[in-house]
Amino acid sequence: MPLFLNEEQSMLRDTARDFIGDAAPPSHLRGLRDANDPTGFSRDLWKQFAELGFTGILIPEAQGGLGLGHVEAGVVLEEIGRNLSPSPFLSTAVAAVAALSDTPHAANVFPGIVSGDTVAALAIDEGPKHRDHIALRAERAGNGFRLSGTKRFVTHGHIADLILVAARTAGAPGEQAGLTLFLLDRDRAGLSADAHRLADAGLAADLVFDGVEVDADAVVGEVDAGAVPLARLLAAGRTGAAAELLGVGAGAMDRTVGYLKERRQFGQPIGSFQALQHRAAHLYSEMEVARAAVLKAQQLLDAGDAAADEAVSVAKAMSGLAATLAVQEGIQMHGGIGMTDEYDIGFFMKRARVLAEFFGDANYHADRLAVASGY
């Protein structure tokens, strides 16, 4: 498979670019923020995503979806990133769908995702950094389990219809064995959500599980073997976040290069200054390399290739590094206007920071790659 988009994928990209650019450009995010909107995204927009089929992009056709892959999901995510559109697409249509695929839950949950009625949240992290350190306990109780502990940085956690929770049914924090993944609805006794607004104007919740009771059929996959669906969730989520980061970086870079051509100082466009040309060209190079890494991970995931896991870490880390550079150079090369709230470039910096942290930052993934490579 060549490492560039095929014709259908390019067409999907054009559709997504037109639609998202129209329906949810940065001004949409700005509007939500200015209104101090309590949801964090637009339910209306989510419905429109459903009408276009986007919400079912990874869901098999037999279950009402488009039956496409991570490359296609990434195409949509890149446009979401480019436009800074707040959306539960990554958590719901990508990560949750990957976790639930080929499990009995799919039949119950996928129709709601396809129709744009369901939003899912991912309750994975327990500290301020993404780590393989799951301590939240799930003790056997009657016919089911009782969950106690706290999760952090759960985007849409306060309004999601469904929550995927990684819990420990055995073993010690840090171990892969003894994990169990649960799927529950939000309206549960003992579950409270405390949402915080983040730097990028999105909302993420701390979820406190105070003896939350679930039935045995809330288990996704096998008890004590939650690492399996969790790995699917994380691989899809990381790759998706990488694609979105790519979009954020590309959006920032495009604006910056445009500004270099337009802004004049010393009687000439600032883009004619070699110091800036070289930095822009360097940024372009980093972004292209990141783009290749992300597509590689998507293709390997779609092919079910054993090399996918390492490629996913490369993609997440590299897109984080490139997008971080893009937003930093973006603000600097815009000069004073780049620091104003009125100008959009600052929004790119904030979103890149959030996404860089989501599912593990570049250092986390570099360490993960090192461990996988035996050093």
Place this chain on the structure above:
Amino acid sequence: MSDLATFRAETRAWLEENCPPEMREPVRSDADICWGGRRFQPSSPAQKDWLDRMAARGWTVPDWPRAYGGGGLSPAEAKILREEMRTLGARSPLYSFGISMLGPALLEYGTEEQKLDHLPKIARGEIRWCQGYSEPNAGSDLASLATWAEDAGDHYVVSGQKVWTSYADKADWIFCLVRTAKESKQGGISFVLFDMASPGVSTRPILLISGYSPFCETFFDGVKVPKANRVHHENKGWDVAKYLLGHEREMISGMGLGARGETALIDGALKAIGRDEAGRLADPLLRGQIALFDIRARAFAAMSERFMDELKAGQAHPAQPSMMKYYGTELNKARHELVMAAGGSAALEWESERSHGGAKPRAWLRTKANSIEGGTSEIQLNIIAKRILDLPGA
């Protein structure tokens, strides 16, 4: 099995059988490299076997037409061959400016006669080529070159000086830029080929910081060059020069790819430094640097694959080789800094047996040229800024 799957299986089997074990080890030093040419002395029987076997199949230049000594492989087949060679750790059977630079230019601009004359010899490693581009006053500003070719009817008489001519003293032939008109800078250059044994050619090696002396000052004093040796039209040599530079940059960019991932770097570091109780490289800061480098190196490997795919599909931006060259060479320099840091004092030994004749420090020093040769990093960034990002001229 699909045709490609069959091709892969057969290729793997053939390589397994025909690639000598010694040729599956990374190249250690300059002396270890097979450059071919009239004066070529194989460093081992294995090296000679490997070249002969690959050349017999046309696999030194797998995607050239068979008529010119190539393998006639499709882009997909050539990619499979590359992948299988990489999996096996097989060395390139032949390093050659003929393959990576002159060949593509002749395929594009040469006459049928020129192709039939030169390409098969390149493919078999019989003639070693050098590149006569740079001059003392024409480096980054290459088009300001002054070596003069006087029109003498059926031939030119060439006089002038080149510099930084890699392996000029070891090469058999030179592809050379000469000035055939003085009125126009870029429009007065012609591209000619001639034998380095021609009367009037002399070379003087220059010692480098690596202690090697692979490049030369090259002098032409009334060298007679038949006009039949001119590639493309008179005064249109700049087109050929630029086309060739694209391929040179592509070739140099490949240096940013570790032969077998980063295993050599990582193994070296583990050997020198050891592991902590958790089994990790016992220098956490160096480990972090290596890991972040590993991320970039793997991402660049994906970029190289993408670039090749786009190139073959005719979708690559014509200035993309500049990006590849820039990124790949900066990466390779970073790799060798890490190799040196990981090796510590053991990586510093210059002439010892233990250090394989200073293989590490010499290789480290050699990489510093990567961002200079074939057009400096600054020149590549200029090209990206102007031709890809469309930024205004100063």
